[in-house]
Each structure stands twice: as structure tokens, then as C-alpha cells.
Amino acid sequence: MRWTGLLISALAGCLAVAATFPARAIETTRTSQILDRLKNANAWRSHIMVVAHRTGWKENGRMIRAENSLDAIRNAIALGAEMIELDVRKSSDGTLILMHDDFLDRTTTCRGETRATPLAVLKTCRLVVEADGHATDETVPTLEQALIETRGRILVNIDNKLTPDILPEVAALARRLGMAEQILVKENLWNDRRVADAKALMTAIGPDITFLPILADDAVHDPAFMAKAIAPFGAPAAELVHWHADGAPQTEDGGVLFSAKARAAAIRGNWHQWVNTYTIVNREPGMQAGGRGDERAVIEGKPRESWGFWIDRGATIIQTDEPKALIAWLETSGYRVPYDLTN
Incomplete structure (x- = not known):
């Protein structure tokens, strides 16, 4: 009773103090609204989220922006994508x-190995639009520049091209910028050992x-493992990959990771099924998406047979090279719920 009385007195004191101060408005940003939809999958299954692969560099199959560029990031934000995916490496002097x-050859005006090039040189390397080879005015951005561009506006999916031990450094940078909640990191999981390693990471x-x-369904064959991994x-x-062999017919059922059991697991666990529909360079179209x-x-002009197929099988996040076309089709088809951007 004594502790109960003390607790009641303490609560009363707190309420009295609180009453002397005006209520403080909670800042609502676009990213806070996106995070609400991301973390409450069952409440938002009527809304399909869009991830712009390599920051969103294509339109109608053509590479019209430099990949991993600030220009592409700004465009993805303007289009209304929820997230960008970007690729992280280090300069020779340790900058993310x-x-x-x-190598720098394909995407910049410079030549040579990325990890052997100092930041000062990278800042002279102009990004190239791959479709026609023209050099933009933008040079290789740092991760810090990219994060500042996204702050409060869009989530950032980190594709780490190095070893996992750089991810704590990525996290530290995000914290310094006050935007740790906007960062998502990922690892391939296919057995208990990989899960344990990811937990340690x-x-x-x-x-x-x-x-x-x-x-990925070349290694994960049982929907029950999904809960163990999540x-x-x-x-x-969970980012789910339904591998498609060259020359194979397009999938008719979505594979084990988009089966009825998998969808039920996602609902029980309140998580999103994420499908990748973007192209893997020099591989058959739909390599990660059953064709x-x-x-x-x-x-081919058949969004219903592609994006719609995966939505029918539970996908509520789609990572694409075509954010403009996908968002337009989703909106026309009734798969998007507008954000409140008045705050």
C-alpha cells in the first residue's frame, strides 16, 4: 500500500507539472508517416510502397539519370517513392x-578501382548517364551528402557493397545527422547460423x-523459416526473391515465398512482403521476380501481369527501376493512399 500511495502521489505531481506547460506538438515529417506505414503492415496493406532501385535511374526501360546520384534521389522524392536504394563503398582514404x-569506368568519367581512389579525385569524376554516355555536372556523392538530401523526406535502403563491418560506421553517420530511423540495412539469411550472425551484427x-x-527461394524452401528470420x-x-532461370516460363504461383502460407505468416507477424522487379544487368528480365x-x-505494357501479379500474392513493397511508371499505375489502380503533407 505504501508503494502504491507513493506511486499515486508521484503521478499526481507529474500531472500537475505537465499542466503548467503547454502541450508540445510532435513534429510530423514525411518520413515519420512512411515509417508508420512500414512498421504497421497490417494497417496499411491497402497501400503499396515503392522503393527506387539505385536511387531511381530509369524511365520506360531507358537510363535517363545517373545511378546513385543526388539528381535521381531528388526525382524519387518528387515522384512520391517511400524509399531509395543506394550502393555504398569507400574511397581509398576511408570516406563512405x-x-x-x-571500378569507376561504367558510371563516371574516371577510370580505375573505386577503393583505390581518394575522395579528392572522386570529386573530379563526373557521373555518367549510361543510356547515351553523356557526363552530368554531378560528381561522385558521399553517403553524407545523400543522407542530408533525404532527411525528413524519404527512407534509405543501404546496399552495402563491402563487408558487413562497415555498417556500424554507416549507422554512426546516420546518428550524427539525427536520422538513424530513416536507415535500413539488410543481409541474406538462409539458415540458423546466418540469423545468429545477423543478430550479432x-x-x-x-x-x-x-x-x-x-x-531467396534457392535456399529458403519453407515458409516457417520466414518467422525465424524476421x-x-x-x-x-522481408525482401523476397523468386529466382527465375534463363528461358524458363514465367511463374504462375509466385513460389514458396509468395505462397498462401507465406502470406499468412506475414499477416501473423505484421510485416511486409517485399518483391524486387528491377533488372539484374546482363541477365534475363524478371530474374528476381519469376520472370x-x-x-x-x-x-510489354502489361503492368497487371507483373506488378499486379505480386500484389495479388501479398506484396506490399515493390523495389523497381521504374518508380515513375509504377507509382502512376498504382495510383490509377487504387493501390496508393495519399500522405498528409500539410504539417
């Missing part, structure tokens, strides 16, 4: 930068960074 390849990274498992992290989504990827939607 945006770059997909081991996330302990080193810290609890304020969101982790997403990647599960629950320990409280992951709000039902962006090309079928945009080049």
Missing part, C-alpha cells in the same frame, strides 16, 4: 561514397537502425 561497381550496429532480411529483429519487412519484372510491365 555512393558507387555500385568495383545488429547488436554492434544498435537498436535504432532497422534491419531487413533478404530471403521475429528476432522485429523486422517490418514478372519491370520489362513486362513497362516495355
